[in-house]
Amino acid sequence: MSTGLTASFVRRFPNGPEIRVDSLRAAADSGVTVLFGPSGAGKTTILRCLAGLDWPGEGSIKFDGQTWFDPARKKFLPAQSRQVGFVPQDYALFPHLTVAANIAYGLRGRPMAERRARVVELTGWLGLGGLEHRRPGELSGGQQQRVALARAVARNPRLLLLDEPLSALDAPTRQRLRDELRRWLAELAVPALLVTHDRADALALGDRVVVVNAGRIEQTGVVEEVFNRPANLAVAHVVGAETVLPARVVGVADGLATVLVNETRLTALAGDLSDGAEAVHVCIRAEDVILVREAPSQTSARNRLPARVVSVQREGPLMRVELDCGFSLKALLTPQAAAEMNLRPGAMVMALIKAPQVHLICRSKPSSA
Amino acid sequence: MSHEDWQIIGFSARMALLSTLLIWPPGVALAWWLARAQSRGKALVETLVSLPLVMPPVLTGLVLLELFGRNGPFGHWLHERFGVDVVFTWRAVALALAVMSLPLLVWAAKSAIEEVNPALEQMAHTLGAGRWRVFFTITLPLARRGLAAGTLLAFARALGEFGATITVAGNIPGRTTTLAVSIYEQIQLGHDVHAWRLAGVSLALAFAALWLGRRFQRKRP
Incomplete structure (x- = not known):
């Protein structure tokens, strides 16, 4: 019945913050769960407690019916x-061992031939061939990250934990490895928990998101749902006021990409797109959506979408407008503007969005690439 | 150099080597505990181990004499149980050298182990390694330079030890006379040239040990 990870615990630091985790789950079929939140929210502490490197004060951690932690029953695995499998932020590769020995470290007790075969398999899979006899100090950041991943998965872990796996990399490497990491994690088919404070990482790598803020789990759900429907203001603040939609790239020309969201076509800059990308997330910040009553005859906005107002709500000093334009879109505007336009549910308006403000985040690479 | 001189040099080197080997396992284990454990007794243990560094060596010898003499608690037990006498034998020499050089090994090993990033040990744990495997495959290899330097320092200290040795082991020619004790004896007898010759050997040995230690401590480029 209870498969995968189930964790509820409290970790208190003396004279410091308190990290409270309520019913965190990760199962074999749940793919990659992203722990998303600002720096200092307690994400790394949660991973360390799950790995057994830090001990909560109370609560319980179970995996597939096995108790990992339960102080009430004196269980400490x-x-x-x-x-x-744990991939820490700075990778923590063993500096005195070669790449091959690093990867094989967790394979002790297995026959030599099997260990060799596993190292060959993993170095091939992650494109580390030829580096087997190097030391970690002789590798680039991206290579180190892949060695850390190979080492963590070599012994077929039941749960994979990744702490900010991309944050130590420079921007171009980061972009490339983000796409690859998504593919690797999908191929592994091991429940994975990945910590990040980067929205693009969360959207690109996560199937589910757990929003962590100030030591609390604020919201859990599938990526689009959490980003589109923050449960409260704190979550909205953490994820940013954004519309996040799954979309498909249907054409790229002159630096512009055309994507299809449901039946609606949007134009975006193709700059962020890696070659051959097909599945993407479209992100539009609510403050970048301009609402007008009538389409102006001349506008620089590439996207002009007829939309129906679904709801109008106050959010802080601004008004938050939910629109239906073939997909759900959010806009923020001042109360004065909302009043002048006489916005109320059911009203028809035009939503204008400039192409540079439609952000695309890759979800996958086609296997032919 | 006479035959006796060579005998003394050989005996001193053997005793220094033996005492270094004797203190290595407990010394490194103690250093690991001092570097990694979170315990209140740490400060007390560290102070006790370090005492021979600052106490007059003669006093250290006197304490050992009390403990290991025929009427001392350890000495009595060893004599009754195994028929083994310690004081004024080669065993007392090894014992005195061990106690005098232990703090040097522990201090060097402790700081070497402290410099090993605990995150690496934790990674090894998540990869299925238990305490012992982590210690032997991660901690020890990464601390090897500091450990080697500390070992040579302890060995050099043992080679030159005088006060504790003469107090607990005496100066029995061919049985407990070490290089340092012999130098002292030659000076007392007014044989200055002989004393200088032995002092030269002692200096050369100490220099070689320290120089090797420095080489170990230097990081590879």
């Missing part, structure tokens, strides 16, 4: 018995 040490890190070495949990079969968890």
Whole structure:
């Protein structure tokens, strides 16, 4: 019945913050769960507690019916018995061991031939061939990240934990590895928890999102849902006021990409798109959506969408307008503007969005690439 | 150099080597505990181990004499149980050298182990390694330079030890006389040239140990 990870615990730091985790779950079929939140929210502490490197004060952690942590029943399964793959933020590769020895470290007790075969398999899979005899100090950041991943998955962990796996990389490497990491994690088919404070990482890599803020889990759900419907103001603040939609790239020309959201066509800059990308997330910030009653005859906005007002709500000093334009779109405007336009549910308006403000985030690469 | 001189040099080197080997396992284990454990007793243990560094060596010798003499608690037990006498034998020499050089090994090993990033040890744990495997495959190899330097320092200290040795082991020719004790004896007898010759050997050995230690401590480029 209870498969995968189930965790509820409290970790208190003396004279410091308190990290409270309520019913965190990750199962084999749940793919990649992203722990998303600002720096200092407690995401890394949560991962360390799951890995057995830090001990909460109370609560319980279970995996597939096995108790990892339960102080009430005096159960403390040490890190070495949990079969968890851990990729820390700075990778923590063993500097005195070669790439091959790093990857094989967790394979002790297995026959030499099997260990060799596994190293060959993993180095091939992650494009590390030829680097087997190098030391970590001789590798680039991207290569180190892949060695850390290979080492963590070599012994077929039951749960994979990744702490900011892309944050130590420079921007171009980051972009490329983000696409690849998504593919690798999908191929592994191991429940994974990935910590990030980067929205693009969360959208690109996550299937589900757990929003962590100030030591609390604020919201859990599938990526689009959490980003589109923040449960409260704190979550809205953390995720940013954005419309996030799955979309398909149907054409790229002259630096502009045409994407299809449901049946609606949008134009965006193709700059962020890697070659051959097809599935993407479209992100539009609510403050970048301009609402007009009538379409102006001349406008620089490439996207002009007829929309129906679904709801108008106050959000802080601004008004938040939910629109239906073939998909759900959010806009922010001042109360004065809302009043002048006489916005109320059912009203028809025109939504204008400039192409540079439609952000595309890759979800996958086609296998032919 | 006479035959006796060579005998003394060989005996001193053997005793220094033996005492260094004796203190290595407990010394490194103690250093690991001091570097990694979170315990209140740490400060007390560290102070006790370090005492021979600052106490007059003669006093250290006197304490050992009390503990390991025929009427001392350890000495009595060893004599009754195994028929083994310690004081004024080669065993007392090894014991005195061990106690005198232990703090040097522990201090060097402790700071070497402290410099090993605990995150690496934690990673090894998540990869299924238990305490012992982590210690032997991660901590020890990464601390090897500091450990080697500390070992040579302890060995050099043992080679030159005088006060504790003469107090607990005496100066029995061919049985407990070490290089340092012999130098002292030659000076007392007014044999200055002989004393200088032995001092030269002692200096050369100490220099070689320290120089090697420095080489170990230097990082590879």
